[in-house]
Amino acid sequence: CSIGLDNPLSIPAHGPGEVMKDESQEAESFKEQGNAYYAKKDYNEAYNYYTKAIDTCPNNASYYGNRAATLMMLGRFREALGDAQQSVRLDDSFVRGHLREGKCHLSLGNAMANSQAQQELKNATTVLEYEKIAEVDFEKRDFRKVVFCMDRALEFAPACHRFKILKAECLALLGRYPEAQSVASDILRMDSTNADALYVRGLCLYYEDCIEKAVQFFVQALRMAPDHEKACIACRNAKALKAKKEDGNKAFKDGNYKLAYELYTEALGIDPNNIKTNAKLYCNRGTVNSKLRKLEEAIDDCTNAVKLDDTYIKAYLRRAQCYMDTEQYEDAVRDYEKVYQTEKTKEHKQLLKNAQVELKKSKRKDYYKILGVDKNASEDEIKKAYRKRALMHHPDRHSGASAEVQKEEEKKFKEVGEAFTILSDPKKKARYDSGQDLEEDGLNMGGRCSLRCSTMAAFRKMGAFGVCLLP
Known part of the structure; x- marks a missing residue:
């Protein structure tokens, strides 16, 4: 019955008030030692270390799955059945757990139970297929398809935090921040130490240009899971963006436009996925270019800003002024009309009127x-x-x-x-x-x-x- 061992889930299904990170690390050490003995076919020692891992961290599905595999190799199928069932109770999408449960029922002659286990295995196999598709699509950055796959998988495994987190992360990457926040918050209400949920909360704030608050969540996630790679990268990017942007703003206020231009350019190279922050950086750089009388470059920067965020009024206003300064009055009128449609203020109305007058004048003899x-x-x-x-x-x-x-x-x-x-x-x-x-x-x-x-x-x-x- 060579079923093989399992690695722990990337997002453990912990409940409220669970193990601290030092206990989790100790449990992982026991598991690794158990794996080593299992590989040498010393199943009794492997069993002992898996038991230690379970005693230290009783809510990890893979530990029960590994001990079930060991008990099956020892021929202790009834005990193995209990561990296999516990593993799927902790994680209903745990395919190997369902497979081991089915083999234990078959070995024990439980035909009816085995039939039920086989149905569960079929469901788990379906979930596994959705998970594999989602993994490929995530690499392709087809986040909409990943959300679709996770929704289908959650129909079979509605309590799986791992699927919920992956869905929430993709929602954040799609710019659907309220939905992503809602999913992450639901998980944090059940498990306030869930590093992945903390990371997603921070990711939403980061992409909404609330960088300081985002850093707080990334730091909290790293306290819970020091090796959380995504939180580490996001935290580093957030801090770098915040620092470069602030340095650029200071240089601009000091009248050092050349330095401000360089700093904003460096900031734009940090994270191309942060749309809102980059839109502001493009607009800021456009303002610098206008001060340097590089008006066409300023127009290009503002155009990049509104491509990233078509609701960014400040970028439209800056570009419109540059169009006025370069006597491109039709383009200026178009931008001011966009601004006035969005914010019907007296100031915007006057700016539009001025541009329309200049456009009319430009069509007469100069x-x-x-x-x-x-x-x-x-x-x-x-x-x-x-x-x-x-x-x-x-x-x-x-x-x-x-x-x-x-x-x-x-x-x-x-x-x-x-x-x-x-x-x-x-x-x-x-x-x-x-x-x-x-x-x-x-x-x-x-x-x-x-x-x-x-x-x-x-x-x-x-x-x-x-x-x-x-x-």
Whole structure:
């Protein structure tokens, strides 16, 4: 009856007020010694050490399973049956326990009981299949499928903490934090020392950017299970993220933008799975880039932030401002509309209105650009710029050019006059700057000839060429 031995469950089915970690380590030592004697076929000594392990830690299914296997090798099937039954009472998904129970019933001639045991074995085999599928899918990061498998397995083994914990961990990795918290909390109500449940609680807080509280749970999990690898990695990442982010914030406040950029970049490399924290780090780095006037890089960072968290208002606002600064007004309007739809405040409404005005203005002729002056240019600067541009494009200067060039220069000459007509008139300039329509001022109502004449009149007034050479 070579059934083999079992390793202890990765998540022991402990109950409230159970063994402390030093007792658990002692029980593991007894189990390992029992395994060594079992391998040498010294079943009596193996039995003694498994018994010591059970006495030290009476709620571990694998210890009873190993002693049952040893008793079967000694031909003590009735005692083995009791241990096999106890192992499956502690862990209903323990497949080898069901198998040993069935073999003991068969050896003892308990046909009816054996039939029931065989049905339990069939159920346990089904559970084992779900567990194997879940293990593969977890490695593939197909967490939805793992949750599905664990739900099916829990239909057969509703009290299995191991399945519940795996489901909760995957729910956390899927961003379904309330559900994950609920599962972990249910387990902790029954067993406040369950390291895996503590780890999942911490994981949810960590992914919700409550890093300080998350660290507390990871530390508590490691007190219960010092070798808990996932809690150890998560705790290290959480502490590193917290430190880098705080250092980056300090550098930013001190005006050391280059250092802040480097620190935020380092923080982003710590854990790509922490979506909310990384969204904030991208936005922070985007703010740094905007301070460094690297506006396209700032836009890219903010875009990465909203890809990770499409509800992150601060990232939309930062990106919208960068779009405004780079005169990408349509994109700015789109972001401000998103913000205003989410948070209908007066401030957001005004930002949207400003962007819409700038967008409207951008679709008209840019008179400042036509004259080659800044938007804050003085009256004298506007006059000087007009004189220079008008001379540059005056038809007299291009009388010997081709018809095509003459036509283009005439067009530019008229635009210069149009620009000066608006920008030299304080009222018209104010209306133009505010984005109001100017058609009612008659600029586009007098026809081509009217515009020509007004341009030449303005030009004569400036003391330049005195003869209108336009056809």
